[in-house]
Amino acid sequence: MVSLPAFLLRHRVAVEPYAGDTAYGPTYRPAVAGIPALVAESVRQVRAPDGREVTSTAQVIAEPDLDCPAGSRITLPTGRVTTAINVAHHTAPGLPVPACTEVMCE
Template identity: 60%
Template structure:
């Protein structure tokens, strides 16, 4: 079961992080995605284990492609970066599958 569409009230644009090139970070083609955005301040651990501050959380369907480091353009136009990405699944249970992205 996917996250219900009626909960996804916002549209975000994701530019997936593809690695570093000769001139710095490389991002893929931008793709719009329906999501629910919560702009709250939270402390989270990044991929290195450091505690960092997240100022926006994006909740989307399980098929969202957003590797850590991706650029995320929020509904208000603010450009941020994905700090952590969590895929929530529950095979066989009546719980919705989703992707949760914590942004700078």
């Protein structure tokens, strides 16, 4: 599998992977900072995991092994903290195209 070329990932983000809900609200695993990514802060309509149509205000493209389940907190290069709505892992086994992870954020 071919990964994205490093020169395309110009931004750095921090991710606090979602660990689940407790009686006190959502919990997160320790934050990982300095993750190379390509960030586009644009408004798009996307579907949440429960099927609702929601508005995404940022899209993050990163390496295919990114640990960022839906519900994770992401700190964008601007300092804004957002939440992952859904995560798509793009792969094309056997083809010479790069694999990546795409995260749609609130």
